[in-house]
Amino acid sequence: MFNPTAFPEPTRVPVNGVELEVFEAGRRNVGEPIVLCHGWPEHAFSWRHQVPALAAAGYHVIVPNQRGYGNSSRPTEVTDYDIEHLSGDLVALLDHYGYADATFVGHDWGAHVVWGLTLLHPNRVNKVINLSLPYLERGDVPWIEFMEGVLGGDFYFVHFNRQPGVADAVFEENTSQFLRNMYRKNVPATEPQPGMALINLARAETPLGEPIMSDGELAVFVSAFESSGFTSSINWYRNVDRNWRLLADVNPIIQQPTLMVYGDRDAVARSENLAEFVPNVEVVTLDCGHWIQQEKPEETTQAIVKWLEQQGTD
Template sequence: MFNPTDFPKPTLISVNGVELEVFEAGRENAGKPIVLCHGWPEHAYSWRHQMDALAAAGYHVIVPNQRGYGNSSRPTEVTDYDIEHLSGDLIALLDHYGYEDATFVGHDWGAFVVWGLTLLHPNRVNKVVNLSLPYQERGEKPWIEFMEEILGGDFYFVHFNRQPGVADAVFEDNTYRFLRNLYRKNEPLRAPEPGMALINLARAETPLGEPVMSESELAVYVSAFETSGFTGSINWYRNLDRNWRLLAQANPIIQQPTLMIYGDRDMVAKSENLTKFVPNVEVVNLDCGHWIQEEKPQETNQTILRWLEQKDAT
């Protein structure tokens, strides 16, 4: 088990009009940056198992709490969390360290940001590693509108947009319970319940399956969200249709060498046409659920390091 006290101490760095709480490993490897981008409702701490392994392999590992998370800034305007702002933070972080480009790694929402960053600023990204969330094709309709038609108003993406503040308050009233019930693996299949699934989860007395992390690890997340609340992080969802519009002019093809890691038991759907948009992709499936780098830390590290070694050798 990972000891939370082993995690590096953060630095607050001013970038792009906000302050980001940034954790680092391998500073002695200046010149070979790799930036790890967490998802929702996560924290830089979700990469605790990867940082030392990547530093040992010669990388300068840069792990921000993105805006809305941890002790990073939490702007009040919803539009301050769109893909231009989120990718702009990462570009400004590269500028801060004096890097032309970097390898970017994303999980869940972090993967969405890395995909968007690569479309908007292709010359700043040399390689892409994404976990769980594949490239999202920009269809005819804005994403939330499309989801509402297909999945209904209780689907959490739609609910966050159509009923702002409702879920945020429930999660804040049940922070420990929500995060404890969410960070599970090997959960039994169950029939969908009526209502909004994540609100139900936040109120459920008993968690299902097995915990992904120890109580002391979970406490890091709970403490962070008790401080920050959930609204800043949920505001990422409230920009999906805006992001759909902001990405309209971008070339939709990602040319960078890309590694896509799926969890075979993840609820997030795999892409059926990934190579259409990401022609230089290698796909790896691991036997786990959604929290890939925490459920299978060794396998995740081996997969990423093997792939990076191959790409660096060519």
């Protein structure tokens, strides 16, 4: 398994009124930046398997803990975690390193940020690689309102917004157990239980499925969230409808070359009309669940590096 001590040492980079904890590799490859954006409840460390290979392939690899995570700043205002702030951090990170643009890679919430960044600052993104979460069509109804109507008040996006602080407290009481239960693969299908699924997961004493990482790797995530708590990262969810409004007037079409990587057992729904909004997209599907780059590290890395090589020869 991966040795946690092999991950690069972080630096703290001032950006956009906050400081981000940033891990770097391949500094010798200045001029070829690639920025890796984690999801929830994750950490820059979730990209540990991809970092060495991307550096070896000639990229300057930049992996921030985004605001609210790890040792990065954790502002107290909920609105400090909207898409303007999150994408603004990434733009400022490019400015810090002196880059006009970069390739951006996102998983889960990181993918949502990369989609939003590409819409709001298209000239700063040259290629997009997103895992799990496809482009989300804006639609006519604010996203949380839409989810509440379709999925109900206990769906975690809705619950985080309608009952602020409730889930945060449960996760913080059960941090190690919650993350242990969350980072699993080959989880058997079970009947939906009443209540909020993630709260139930945090309280479950026996995990289902198989672990996707070693105890040493899991300890990196547990330590980070025991230090930071969960509220700042959950505040990203509390801006979903605000983001819907902030994206009202942007051109919704993403023209950049894009790689979309799905896990065929991921609970996140695929997009049925991805190519309408992302016309230059190529889709790859891997045999895994949600934690794509950690469940299938070699296959994920291979898919990314191969696609990037093809872009260079087109």
